[in-house]
Structures are given as structure tokens and as C-alpha cells.
Amino acid sequence: MFDTSPQLDCGGRVLRLDRPRVMGIVNVTPDSFSDGGAHDNTEAAVAHGLQLVAEGADLLDIGGESTRPGAAPVPLEEELRRVVPVIEQLARQTQVPISIDTFKPEVMRAAVAAGAGMINDIHALRQDGALAAAAELGVPVVLMHMQGEPGSMQDTPHYDDVVAEVHRFLVDRMFSAEMAGIAKKNLVIDLGFGFGKTTDHNMILLARSARFLELGVPMLAGLSRKRSIGELTGREAPRERVAGSVAAHLIAAQRGATILRVHDVAPTVDALKVWAAVDAVPMPRVD
């Protein structure tokens, strides 16, 4: 039987999307909101990436600049210095696809040259030159919704209809990407949990995320350790938000997300195994 399930060709490394896949987060930053400083040098970041693959990560997301509100902008040369060596070494030492979490076209180019096979852009290719760079590089691109800018996006997020407005934004960015020559088969959407949204906004989007499947491209969900999980659970410290994060990503998977961007790979992999076992049970025949 010919397998028709979707997949992404990430620079020669295929990411099959026949089931939800786990994207392990490697932040090579001193100030990421939940693991800043833990892996902010090449050796530590590479070791962490290898550990996440050993835990079952299907792909890795390498980031050199924190997106949390109030984070210090990172100059281009510094971001390159942080991420390129990590990508080079991980590309050599693992077989999983590697994504670069950046909005700078120059970092996209250098990362793909170093072995990255996917672009993860929280600005959805709105930076000058980003559309052209992504089109030339020819690798899958994650287009994420954000209201406002990281520095102030959480001040007073407001929507008349958060689902409709996020949907409209993603349709617009997909159109711009395809007009720039990026094939639809290389597009991934992301509702941008926590990027200019209250916890209520995030929960509405999560509850109705299946609505976005009509766009016909894979959906990524990233709720890992975020403030909304903390608000709902009362867990102040991001590292204590693992159970809430796993629950949120399981729900996202049930509603159609096929890439889950997480810090805690092993618990997420375990939860997906239980879900897959139940999902495999054939539905009773209705005669």
C-alpha cells in the first residue's frame, strides 16, 4: 500500500508526519525563559541535543535568541556564533532533521549551509529578505502567528475573534510565501501560543485548533513550559510545568498538530505512546 501520509523533506532528511512528531528544543541562549544558560555554549548545547534525540526527539530546533518578552535582541554575528557550530556538530552526529529558530535571513542561510533542514520563523518570514531567503533555500518553513513584537506583545493582547484573526494571518502568510516561490508542501503553520495572547486566547486556540487543518499543511504546537501552563496549574517555575505541558501537547496532537515543540522530550514521547495505543484500537463497526 503506497504510503500517502504527509512528510517534510528537510534538506534530505525526511520527517514523516504519519503521527505526531516531537521537536526537541535546544536554546543556545543565556536568557531563554525556561532553560536560559543551561546550554549556552556549543559543547553543552550539542550534548543536550544528543540527549533529546536519545530520549526520542524526531527533530531538533536550535535557537540563538530568546523570544520571551523583554529579552535582549541578539546581534547577527552573536546569533551566528551561537547556533552555527551547534548545527554543524549535531548534523554530523545525528540523523534527525535540524530546524533553525530564527527570523534573520542571514542566520537562515548560514544554518542551512551548516546542515539545518528546516526554518522555524516566529515572525512568519516578515523580516526584510526572509521570504527570498526561504524560497532560495528550499527547505520547510514554520510560519507562526504573533500579535505585536516580543518586547510588548504580552502587555494587553486583544482580539475580537482570536481564531478568525490568527486564521486570517496564517492564510495571508501562506499566500505571501507561495507568491515568493515557496512550495505549499514546504509550509508548516503554528498558532503561536503565548505570542501576544492571554491564557484564555491560548485555550480557545488550542480547543479549536482543528479548524486550522483546512489550510492543508502540517500544524506545529508549542506550549512547552509557557506562562499559560503556569497560570492554569499554579506552577511558578517553568521547569515544574512538565505535566501541564505534556497534557497540552497531547490535546494539540488529538486536534491535529503533528509537530510538538517541547523541552521535555521523554515525557512527551511516553504520553504519545499511550495515546497511539488507544488510537490504534479500531472503532466498532456501525451496521
Ligand SMILES: Nc1nc2ncc(COP(=O)(O)OP(=O)(O)O)nc2c(=O)[nH]1
Ligand atoms: N514555532 C515556534 N517557535 C517558537 N520559538 C520559541 C518559543 C519560546 O519558547 P523557548 O524557545 O523555550 O523560549 P525562548 O524564546 O525564551 O528561548 N516558542 C515557539 C513556538 O511556540 N513556536
